Amino acid sequence: MAYNLDYVRITDVKILIGGWTISDWxxxxxxxxxxxxxxxxAEDVKLARNDRKDLVEAGLVEEENSKCGFTIEFPYEEEKIYYLSIADKKKRKRIELKPEVIRRNNKVEARRGFAKQLVKCINKKNIEKGIKHIREHGVKGLKEYIVSRVNASAMPYGEWFELNKPTKKELEKQKKDKFEFEPKISIIVPTYKTPINFLREMIDSVIDQTYSNWELCIADGSEGDSAVEAELEKYAKQDDRIKYTLLEKNEGISGNTNAALKLATGEYVGLFDHDDILAPNALYEVVKALQEKEYDILYTDEDKITGDGKEHNDPNFKPDFSMDLFCSHNYITHFFVVKTNIIKKIGGFRPEYDGSQDYDLMFRCIESADSIKHIPMILYHWRIHMNSVAGDPASKMYAYDAGKRAIEDHFKRIGVKAKVEHTGLWGMYHVIYETPGNPLVSIIIPNKDHTDDLDKCVKSIINKSKYKNIEFIIIENNSTEDKTFAYYEKLQKEYENVKVVKWEEGFNYSAINNYGVSFAKGExxxxxxxxxxxxxxxAINELLGCCMREDVGVVGAKLLYSDDTVQHAGVVVGFGGYAGHVNMGIRRDDYGYMVRAQISCNYSAVTAACMITKKELFEQVGGFDEQFVVACNDVDYCLKVRETGKWVVFNAFSEWYHYESKSRGYEDTPEKLKRFEGEVAKFQKKWPEILEKGDPFYNPNFPIDKAPFTLG
Known part of the structure; x- marks a missing residue:
C-alpha cells in the first residue's frame, strides 16, 4: 500500500484533504x-473518489487503478484530534490530524517518503514507461518528471501566506512568552517625505510586535514637512520606545540612516525602510533564534505587498547564508538584524554607496561576523508603489553601479583579485576571478568506446578554451572496439598534453576517477x-578562478541538453530520499528561481559531469567513496568537502552541453534500478543528518516531495 497527501487545508469550519492511494489488492x-x-x-464526512490520469501518465499506477484519487471534507472542533484512516486487506495507516498543526503547516507529511512510494509503485506493468523515460532523460530526469507531474499544481503564494501566517491565538501567546535572553532591538528608519498612510502603517507594524523590548529610531530628512513631523511627534508621545530626530537638511539615505543609528541603544540593530511593514512576529522570531546562540547577524525571508497593503506576492524564500549568491546580488535585503557593536565598529553607512548602501554595509558586517543565522519565515513586507525600487527596478539604475562597487571593494578588502560586471539583469552581477600563476588543470575523463563523443569533448576544449594550461587524463574503461584504441594512439601523438591510462577492472565510477587522479600532475x-x-x-577560467579562492572546495558548471534546456544548475539534497537537480528543464536563458540559474551561488552539491576541485583537497577527504559504484558519488564528495568548511559553488557562466550517459548507458533495467536503489540506501545511511534537517541551501518552506521551488 502506498499513499500521498497532495494537500491538507483548513477553513473556519472544515478540514479539506486531497490525495491518492493504491494497494496491491x-x-x-x-x-x-x-x-x-x-x-x-467522524460525523458529516464527505468522501469522493476521483480519477488520477496524471499518475497513470507518470507511470506510477496502472490504468485499471486510475481511480485512486480521493477528496475529503468534514467539520471539526478546534481542540479535538482526528485521524485519516487508509486500510486494505493487510495494512492500515492512521494519520493524525490536529487543527492547530494543520493551520500552521497546511500540510500533513506522508509517513512514507516520496522515494519509497516510487519504489513501491514500480512494477512489471509500468516499468516499461519508466525505462523509456530513463533512456530519454536519465534517472534524475525520471524523478524530476514524476515529481513535476504528480505535483503540477503548486499552491498560489497568496493562499499559502494566509494559511501560514500566525493566528491571533498564537500572537497572543507570543506576547506572554519570556526568553532567557531578551536583548533590546533598535529598529532604525530614515524617513524622507514619507506618505502619511505609509508612515503610520510602518510605525504601527513595530508597535504591534509581540516581542516588546524594542526601540524605534527615526531620523527624518524631510526638511520641514510639517505633516511628517506632526505624525512623528504624536507617536513619540504615545510610546516612549519611539525616538526621532529632525535633521536640518536631507543628508541622503546613508546620512539619514546614520543619524537614526546614533539614537540606537539596543544590543542589536534592525534595518527598516520607511514605507515597509514588519510581520507582527518578526522580532519575536529573531529573539527566539537568539536563544540558540547570540548570532552576529540574522536575516529573514520577505515578500512584497501592493501599495494598499492588501495583496502579498513575489516571496523571496532564501537559502541559509550563501556567500557566492550574496556576491552575485543582495539576496538578503530584508529583514537584516546585526549586533550594534559590529555596525558601529565598521562605521555605519557610507554615502558614496547611496542606492546600494545596505549592500555595502552588509558586506562589511559579514566580514566582521563569526555567525550568521537565516530565519526561514516571511517576516518582512516590502511595499511596491510608484517610487519604490521593488516596483520599478529601472527607477534607480545608479543603485546598481553602487552595488558593483560594493562587491569590488569587498574583494579588495579580503585580498581576492576579481573584477565585477553587470549581467544585464538589474542588480545581478558576474564576478570574474583572476587565475594567478595559471596553475595546471588536469581534466579527468573516463571513456568506453564512443570515440566520436570523446573527440567532440576533447576538441571543443582544445579549439575553444581560452585557458591553455591543461592536461587530459583519459581513463580507458573496458572498450571493445578496435577503432577506440586507434583513436587513443592518434590523439596522444597529436597532442602532448593527452595521456590515456587503462583501467583493468569492472565499471566503478568512483574507483575509475580515483585511479585517473593518481596520474594527474595538476593542482x-x-x-x-x-x-x-x-x-x-x-568555461575553464570561470571554474578555476572561483575554485582558487581559499574558501571554495568545489565548483560546478551549467550543463545544457542539446536542445538548450538546462540539465544541471545545482543539486539539492533530499529529493527522492537522495538528491536532485533544480531548475532542470528550463530554457537556457530562463532565470530559474530567484535568478539562481543565471548567476553564481552555493549549493550542497553539483554534478561531477563537469566539476573542478583542488587536488590537495580531493586527497585530503579521500577522493570519491568507492562504495558508490554509479550513483551518489559526486553528491557524497561535495558533502565531504562541505564538512571541511569550504563552499560548493554553481557557476552559471561556465556553460557546457551534456549529452548524458552515452558511454555507459542508462540505469534502464530492473537490475540497474535495484543497484541504484541500493546506493541510495547507502547514501541515506551515511548522511542521515542533512536528509533529516534539510538542505541548508533549499528553503524549508518548499516541500522536498514537491517539484523544486514550489509551495505545497
Missing part, C-alpha cells in the same frame, strides 16, 4: 475514513564526462 479494496478521538467514524582536477562539449570559451 486494488483500489476497490481500499477503505478510506475519518475517525474521531474514540476511533469511531586542480576537472572531472568531465566524455559526452560533454564546451560552449563558452572562458
Amino acid at each position: 486494488g483500489v476497490d479494496q481500499l477503505k478510506i475514513s475519518i475517525l474521531n478521538e474514540k476511533m469511531e467514524a 586542480y582536477l576537472l572531472f568531465l564526462n566524455n559526452d560533454t562539449e564546451m560552449i563558452t570559451p572562458t
Whole structure:
C-alpha cells in the first residue's frame, strides 16, 4: 500500500484533504475514513473518489487503478484530534490530524517518503514507461518528471501566506512568552517625505510586535514637512520606545540612516525602510533564534505587498547564508538584524554607496561576523508603489553601479583579485576571478568506446578554451572496439598534453576517477564526462578562478541538453530520499528561481559531469567513496568537502552541453534500478543528518516531495 497527501487545508469550519492511494489488492479494496478521538467514524464526512490520469501518465499506477484519487471534507472542533484512516486487506495507516498543526503547516507529511512510494509503485506493468523515460532523460530526469507531474499544481503564494501566517491565538501567546535572553532591538528608519498612510502603517507594524523590548529610531530628512513631523511627534508621545530626530537638511539615505543609528541603544540593530511593514512576529522570531546562540547577524525571508497593503506576492524564500549568491546580488535585503557593536565598529553607512548602501554595509558586517543565522519565515513586507525600487527596478539604475562597487571593494578588502560586471539583469552581477600563476588543470575523463563523443569533448576544449594550461587524463574503461584504441594512439601523438591510462577492472565510477587522479600532475582536477562539449570559451577560467579562492572546495558548471534546456544548475539534497537537480528543464536563458540559474551561488552539491576541485583537497577527504559504484558519488564528495568548511559553488557562466550517459548507458533495467536503489540506501545511511534537517541551501518552506521551488 502506498499513499500521498497532495494537500491538507483548513477553513473556519472544515478540514479539506486531497490525495491518492493504491494497494496491491486494488483500489476497490481500499477503505478510506475519518475517525474521531474514540476511533469511531467522524460525523458529516464527505468522501469522493476521483480519477488520477496524471499518475497513470507518470507511470506510477496502472490504468485499471486510475481511480485512486480521493477528496475529503468534514467539520471539526478546534481542540479535538482526528485521524485519516487508509486500510486494505493487510495494512492500515492512521494519520493524525490536529487543527492547530494543520493551520500552521497546511500540510500533513506522508509517513512514507516520496522515494519509497516510487519504489513501491514500480512494477512489471509500468516499468516499461519508466525505462523509456530513463533512456530519454536519465534517472534524475525520471524523478524530476514524476515529481513535476504528480505535483503540477503548486499552491498560489497568496493562499499559502494566509494559511501560514500566525493566528491571533498564537500572537497572543507570543506576547506572554519570556526568553532567557531578551536583548533590546533598535529598529532604525530614515524617513524622507514619507506618505502619511505609509508612515503610520510602518510605525504601527513595530508597535504591534509581540516581542516588546524594542526601540524605534527615526531620523527624518524631510526638511520641514510639517505633516511628517506632526505624525512623528504624536507617536513619540504615545510610546516612549519611539525616538526621532529632525535633521536640518536631507543628508541622503546613508546620512539619514546614520543619524537614526546614533539614537540606537539596543544590543542589536534592525534595518527598516520607511514605507515597509514588519510581520507582527518578526522580532519575536529573531529573539527566539537568539536563544540558540547570540548570532552576529540574522536575516529573514520577505515578500512584497501592493501599495494598499492588501495583496502579498513575489516571496523571496532564501537559502541559509550563501556567500557566492550574496556576491552575485543582495539576496538578503530584508529583514537584516546585526549586533550594534559590529555596525558601529565598521562605521555605519557610507554615502558614496547611496542606492546600494545596505549592500555595502552588509558586506562589511559579514566580514566582521563569526555567525550568521537565516530565519526561514516571511517576516518582512516590502511595499511596491510608484517610487519604490521593488516596483520599478529601472527607477534607480545608479543603485546598481553602487552595488558593483560594493562587491569590488569587498574583494579588495579580503585580498581576492576579481573584477565585477553587470549581467544585464538589474542588480545581478558576474564576478570574474583572476587565475594567478595559471596553475595546471588536469581534466579527468573516463571513456568506453564512443570515440566520436570523446573527440567532440576533447576538441571543443582544445579549439575553444581560452585557458591553455591543461592536461587530459583519459581513463580507458573496458572498450571493445578496435577503432577506440586507434583513436587513443592518434590523439596522444597529436597532442602532448593527452595521456590515456587503462583501467583493468569492472565499471566503478568512483574507483575509475580515483585511479585517473593518481596520474594527474595538476593542482586542480576537472572531472568531465566524455559526452560533454564546451560552449563558452572562458568555461575553464570561470571554474578555476572561483575554485582558487581559499574558501571554495568545489565548483560546478551549467550543463545544457542539446536542445538548450538546462540539465544541471545545482543539486539539492533530499529529493527522492537522495538528491536532485533544480531548475532542470528550463530554457537556457530562463532565470530559474530567484535568478539562481543565471548567476553564481552555493549549493550542497553539483554534478561531477563537469566539476573542478583542488587536488590537495580531493586527497585530503579521500577522493570519491568507492562504495558508490554509479550513483551518489559526486553528491557524497561535495558533502565531504562541505564538512571541511569550504563552499560548493554553481557557476552559471561556465556553460557546457551534456549529452548524458552515452558511454555507459542508462540505469534502464530492473537490475540497474535495484543497484541504484541500493546506493541510495547507502547514501541515506551515511548522511542521515542533512536528509533529516534539510538542505541548508533549499528553503524549508518548499516541500522536498514537491517539484523544486514550489509551495505545497
